[in-house]
Amino acid sequence: MLRALHRSAIRCKVPWAxxxxxxxxxxxxxxxAKLFCEASGLRSTFPTWDSLNAGKKPTVDDVVLCCIGCKASKGRKPLRLWLQSGYCRQHNIELRxxxxxxxxxxxxxxxPTG
Known part of the structure; x- marks a missing residue:
């Protein structure tokens, strides 16, 4: 898993540190909150990178790991908008x-002020 995440970090321009x-x-x-588990063989449990601030230099506070299902559904949508999507309703994903x-x-x- 680490090797694949390293390659994808490079593709996503996430510094290795x-x-x-x-x-x-x-x-x-x-x-x-799905647990990552590539050993299961289910792609939906594989981790992928997501940026919380696209276009900004990647930092620990702006880069996250999410499951492939959430990433595919979210795409570039703002989180609040994505939470209203059919995917989130179907998978019972809530802000909490x-x-x-x-x-x-x-x-x-x-x-943004605080």
């Missing part, structure tokens, strides 16, 4: 499920 910190922090999808790093981003986007 940042990637290592994110890997240590995010053992589950930051959106749906978000990991702290994603939750901080949603709260900051709602009130």
């Amino acid at each position: 940042v990637a290592l910190e994110v890997l240590a922090r995010d053992a589950r999808c930051v959106y749906c 499920m978000f990991a702290p790093v994603a939750l901080r981003h949603v709260k900051h986007a709602a009130d």
Whole structure:
């Protein structure tokens, strides 16, 4: 898994030092809390990178790991808009499920002053 994530970090322009910190922090999808497990053979349990601030230099606070299902559904949508999607309703994904790093981003986007 580490080799595949290293290759994808390079493709996504995530510095390896940042990637290592994110890997240590995010053992589950930051959106749906699904545990990552490539050994299961189910692609839906594979981790992938997501940027909370596209276009900004990647930092530990702006890069997260999420499951392929959440990433494919979310795409480039803002988190608050994505939470209203059919995918989130179908998978019972709610704001309260978000990991702290994603939750901080949603709260900051709602009130950029603090």
